[in-house]
Amino acid sequence: MNLSFKGKLSLNRRQRTILEIGAALGFIMAIIIGRFMLDEGSIGTNLSERNLPPSFEHFFGTDWLGRDMFARTIMGLSLSMGVGLAGAVSSAAIALVLGLAAATLGKTADTIISWLIDLFLSVPHLVTLILISFALGGGFKGIVFGIALTHWPSLARVIRAEVMQVRSADYVHISRKMGKPRTWIAIHHIIPHLIPQFLIGFLLMFPHAILHEAAVTFLGLGLSPHEPAIGIILSESMKYLSSGLWWLAFFPGLSLLLVVRSFDAVGERLRVLMDPART
Amino acid sequence: MQLDAKNIGFRYGKSPWLFKGINFSMQPGEVVGLKGPSGTGKTTLCRILAGYEKPLEGKVTLGGKALPEIGYHPVQMVFQHPEKAVNPRWKMGKTLKEGGRPDDDLLARLGIQQEWLERLPNELSGGELQRFCVARALGPGTRFLIADEMTTMLDAITQAQIWHAVLHLAEKRKMGILVVSHDAKLMNRLCDRVIEL
Ligand SMILES: Nc1ncnc2c1ncn2[C@@H]1O[C@H](COP(=O)(O)OP(=O)(O)OP(=O)(O)O)[C@@H](O)[C@H]1O
Ligand SMILES: [Mg+2]
Numbered sequence A: 001m002n003l004s005f006k007g008k009l010s011l012n013r014r015q016r017t018i019l020e021i022g023a024a025l026g027f028i029m030a031i032i033i034g035r036f037m038l039d040e041g042s043i044g045t046n047l048s049e050r051n052l053p054p055s056f057e058h059f060f061g062t063d064w065l066g067r068d069m070f071a072r073t074i075m076g077l078s079l080s081m082g083v084g085l086a087g088a089v090s091s092a093a094i095a096l097v098l099g100l101a102a103a104t105l106g107k108t109a110d111t112i113i114s115w116l117i118d119l120f121l122s123v124p125h126l127v128t129l130i131l132i133s134f135a136l137g138g139g140f141k142g143i144v145f146g147i148a149l150t151h152w153p154s155l156a157r158v159i160r161a162e163v164m165q166v167r168s169a170d171y172v173h174i175s176r177k178m179g180k181p182r183t184w185i186a187i188h189h190i191i192p193h194l195i196p197q198f199l200i201g202f203l204l205m206f207p208h209a210i211l212h213e214a215a216v217t218f219l220g221l222g223l224s225p226h227e228p229a230i231g232i233i234l235s236e237s238m239k240y241l242s243s244g245l246w247w248l249a250f251f252p253g254l255s256l257l258l259v260v261r262s263f264d265a266v267g268e269r270l271r272v273l274m275d276p277a278r279t
Numbered sequence B: 001m002q003l004d005a006k007n008i009g010f011r012y013g014k015s016p017w018l019f020k021g022i023n024f025s026m027q028p029g030e031v032v033g034l035k036g037p038s039g040t041g042k043t044t045l046c047r048i049l050a051g052y053e054k055p056l057e058g059k060v061t062l063g064g065k066a067l068p069e070i071g072y073h074p075v076q077m078v079f080q081h082p083e084k085a086v087n088p089r090w091k092m093g094k095t096l097k098e099g100g101r102p103d104d105d106l107l108a109r110l111g112i113q114q115e116w117l118e119r120l121p122n123e124l125s126g127g128e129l130q131r132f133c134v135a136r137a138l139g140p141g142t143r144f145l146i147a148d149e150m151t152t153m154l155d156a157i158t159q160a161q162i163w164h165a166v167l168h169l170a171e172k173r174k175m176g177i178l179v180v181s182h183d184a185k186l187m188n189r190l191c192d193r194v195i196e197l
Helices: A002-037 A069-104 A107-122 A125-135 A139-150 A153-167 A170-177 A182-218 A230-241 A247-274 B042-049 B092-097 B104-110 B114-118 B126-137 B156-173 B184-190
Strands: B003-010 B019-026 B031-035 B057-062 B075-078 B144-148 B176-180 B193-196
Touching: A002 A069, A002 A247, A069 A107, A069 A139, A069 A153, A069 A182, A069 A230, A069 A247, A107 A153, A125 A139, A125 A182, A139 A182, A153 A182, A170 A182, A182 A230, A182 A247, A230 A247, B003 B042, B019 B042, B019 B057, B031 B042, B031 B184, B042 B075, B042 B144, B042 B176, B075 B126, B092 B114, B092 B126, B104 B126, B104 B156, B126 B156, B144 B156, B156 B176, B156 B184, B176 B184
Parallel strands: B031 B176, B031 B193, B075 B144, B144 B176
Antiparallel strands: B003 B019, B003 B057
């Protein structure tokens, strides 16, 4: 009795992981496919269908210009994911370079980079992100640069620590005495050790980047109001909330949350799977 | 080619000198024991001989020449804890080949089974792992083997099997061995002479 109960629990956990990964992949696919099926025409204004509540024709309803909110949400999410991806990839690349540099280029490099990491970590992301984005004039470029320049520190710190740890491992020293060159050791011992940490760090950074993009855009400091971004949709919809058009903000907001949460959950679960000792 | 330690001195950081003015030499094919109370620096001396640590005073030479900084080190050391001495992500086959192709006769004598080569380190017992570390340290370029409590964690039968294999190879290749152990019986059985630190 007890045993079967236990078995069921562990099965559930595995099923949940698969379910989460499936859901995250499903969201991406839906958004990508949706993006290709839609064009500017599908979010065109249609004044005869203004302010319609959700229905089978318009899943997410329509807005005050008669635009289909479902199409706008899909387009907004795909734009946000694009920004998030570009930002997270560049940020992870910065983290990798700086983490490696801190761990291998000697004391001075380490001191400078560690100081930079602490500096960035001591100020909230969002503040630096807004400043950088604003300084670069906002828009796609501003926000991607902003994300890239603000999200790297914690991953850089992880990479630095991992490199230092594996570099001082007995088996790495032994490898040297077996006559292996440094580059061989880097390729065979050190990089394979970093890859899982790096991928998980990247995966966790991605939803973060999307959320922050939406937040900054919502505040009017990110993408321009002409782009169909989720942040723009949400901030526009705020004006109509009081007039009872709840679906304008509800569905886009919920979709954003689901996408972000599902990526976060997948990243977190993989992290625990890879490294059960350190939770 | 004989291995010489001349006037070796070492300490960790600013702590007091662990030892100073250590002198000894080993001939090829000779089995020498090293004993001494815990904490006197036996492991440290081994690390110096095998090139893992630079002596602060004196030098280690092989056939009168300094030991190489890069390339295969002719003085190889087997560590006490095999779990830390192998990459946890590598199959044992890859670990085994790191020091060059080991000879089949040695593998058989060490009791290394073919199926173990496909396993990861956490799928082997400590004793089984240690056999791999011994085999890896006995590449064709090894002139001297430093065995720092190499078999302390093993049962008597496994211990005998491993030492049998190692001594056989040492004789064949005229390889010298430094045995560090707290086991006086083992030392007496294996060593031509014993020095104290
Ligand atoms: N990396 C290190 N940094 C600082 N001190 C160290 C380090 N390694 C060893 N020591 C110190 O050096 C001394 C000698 O250590 P060592 O391991 O060489 O002793 P040992 O003779 O091998 O002892 P045992 O018989 O217990 O193995 C010890 O007091 C130890 O605390
Ligand atoms: Mg010791």
